[in-house]
Amino acid sequence: MTYYLVIFAAGFAGSFHCIGMCGGFACALGHDPRGRTATVERHLLYNLGRLTTYCFLGGLAGALGAVWCTSQGMAVPLLNGPLDTAQRVLAIAAGLLMIALALQFFGLLQGLHRATIGYGGSTLAASLRNLQKSQSRAAPVAFGVFNGFLPCPLVYAFAAQAASTAGALPGLLVMLSFGLGTFPAMLMMGGVGRVLAPAWRQRGVWLAGSFILLLGLITLGRGILPFAAHVGHAWAIGPSG
């Protein structure tokens, strides 16, 4: 359980990063003329759409991780048992990816930043712009779904973490925790529309970077260290229990 709480916390801290980009969308979604309840409903639907996309990505990443592990000769991924080679490779890859993305939050590796943000974003953003104007009740869901697919280093980092769990359910839960972690800030942005001071946002981004760095190091450690009984073991108990 601790594991998911950490990810929830990372998502919460990371949502200060979200405010920069997705927060703008949440603001743009704005108030519903039909009153406060309708506005809250609108934003809940939007966040539900976003959460669905995250969970989908997490479940898919976890399932792909599982497929990778089983195709390497293990029938069932055993996260609390000793790790086999395939899982080690997966953990190393995911850990490295997370560390790289975390460094990006500290302003390092700018090239990677452009690579992760640039590709395919424009078509998606055009779709989003068009959905904002629609008054339909279903529009926020669609908006949230597309929003979830926007290129975002935070999402990539946790999708990598989800893949390293090598299971559909733990992968889903990773992204669910992360997505729920982003809820407070995003709901606040949409519902209340109060903008945090830039200094706080910067601190939040650094905090998120630290969390991701930590998770990345632990994941990497799971792949490299000879026994699974270190820190990584304690974390790894979470997903299966």
Next chain:
Amino acid sequence: MTERGDHLCSHCSLPIGLRAMQRTVNGEDCAFCCYGCCIAFQVKHGKGEEWEAAWLLIRLGVGAFFSMNIMLISLLLYAGTFSGPDAWLIPWIHLLLWIFATPALIILGEPYLRDTWAHALQGRVTSSALVVLGVGAAYAYSIFATIERSEQVYFDTATMVLLLFTIGSYIEAAARAKTARDLEPLLAAESECATVVDEGIETRRPARDIGAGMLVRVRPGERVPVDGVVVEGSSHTDEAVITGESRQVAKGAGSAVIAGSINLDGPLLIESSGAGSATRWAQICRSVRDALSCRSPIQRIADRVVGVSVPVVLTLGALTVAYWAQSMPFDRALLIGLAVLVVACPCAVGLAAPLATSLGIGRLSRCGCLVRDPSALETLARTRLIAFDKTGTLTSGRSRIVGIESEGAGIDEVLARAAGLERHSEHGLARAITMAATARGLEAVATSDIRAMPGRGIRGIAEGQPVAAGNSALMSDLGWPLAPALGRRARSLEASGHSVIYVGWGGQVHAALALDDTPLPEARSTIEALHSLGLRVALLSGDLAPAAERVANVVGIDDMQAGLPPEAKRAALDQYRQHYEVVAMVGDGLNDGPVLAAADVGIAVGSATDLARETASLVLPKDGLWMLPWVIAVARAVRKTIVTNLMWAFGYNLVALTLAALGMLQPVLAAAIMASSSLLLVVNSLRLSRLPDPAPLGIPERPPSLEPDSVRRGLGVPVMAGSAIERG
């Protein structure tokens, strides 16, 4: 309403064919070649609150919402999360999936169902039928399985296949719109609006409604809508669409501007010199539109394959299910059949050729090269021999008279009579004669009953007696004698490679005019570039051997045939064709129309005649000979792209179909590969738009062509005042 709606997709400008979708966007009728283009166009252009695009995106988003939830739950099912003590949950989860899948299927599947239904009413089966049938079967079976409480349901497969197909076609259409970007200026002429100034009041009117004498204001960044003369203002224009050379041309009051050029930096007030629908630009636009809606031979084959493949695939799917049902549970067999249907969707095959061809046509026309027939590109790429006409093609076509030998007549009389005839001809040599007469201040003798004798010359009646100008063949046809001394001098001129025109009247040859035609400065480098592309180059000239030989030597052509009348040129082409299979002919499009039409690819350089009557299938801009190697390189790139596209599309379909029929491909995976296959094709084709611009082949910079033609030609005439003329 618009002609555009009939033939070309409003979004990607590809030919629509049989699977048109009609929609109204912003009050205009639009037609789309596929559902993806329909979404992408509306997302890009839809305006106002009530437009359909938001609705399309909402559908896509909400459909994705349901599908992703279904997929998530299914992933957990597959992962065995609900095994053991939780197994009692499974039927309820199946029910939940059913509840999620039904709206998803309705939302995402409706366009496919509608398309299938519309075509079924017309007795056709299209590729949407494959999707509808496959997805419908998976859904129906899953309902049955849910009620029967079976182990497996396939709601995830049904919805994900639909979702991937829809998203795939949307992304592909968005990428494909880049084809239209190159073509847009060329398709815009008919719908272009112009700001007409009438007594100080500015009104926006369609360019086609503009008549001669109207005043038109063109702001910087706008395209000049009509041919005309600048009345007010100064600016620079870019005439690349017409001339092929992207370069700033200064314009001030009194300068002529051409329709289609872009006004770069200052406002201009232009007085129209003709109808807006009669400009070369408008002609080019019509020609490009016609070309785009034509189908090349490869395309026709591909279309036939697509047409046949749907029933074949349906049969194959049914056979697959029947075969596998013998050895495994029916649901597994059904799934394999679904994979077959999904994977064999022939979208990519239908897209392979038109996409590459449109990109090629767009790329060429942006530089002023017009393709009038898409198959010309394919043929040109296969061409192994290019035959050139000489005059006006390899040479400037602006011959100058360098000598006049006469017998029993003065120079002025000879020139005045010859000019009377030749002013009725468009031939390059004829112009030289009329220019020479004008330069000497002579009045051309009024001549009637003009008859042009192709490959020989021209004849008529002046002052009551027959008069003729042309080669020696014409004179001997007429039976007019040639004084021996004159004949001797004329032959020696011919031997030195000059073109000689005999002028005769009253039953006798009176003079021989020696003309010299200089090869174009870029001719040699162009021929060298063609050689380096591995092409044979030949010269087919109607002139006498020495003149043709001289030009051939200068430009570096070793295969030369001279003294050919038009029909002999056609015979020569036929002969070449036996050796080289595909031959192209380059001419000036004026005198060699039939020959250009007889070649596999006729290429006209700077045709001045009406494009609609043009016989060449490829038209280069005026002074555009240097672009020929580039055009051939583009044609080859287009052909290569088509071939790789088709190989990929067919190869992919065959491999994937085999895998699917063997049961080795999950339907969802098949749909993902299917969608990415079309996208890969688009990416492969889009490389064409990144081909480099034509680069002048190290020839000296041309003098700026700002001055009117008459001034430039006039400069050449004083040469004839030299000693050679006075010998007569």
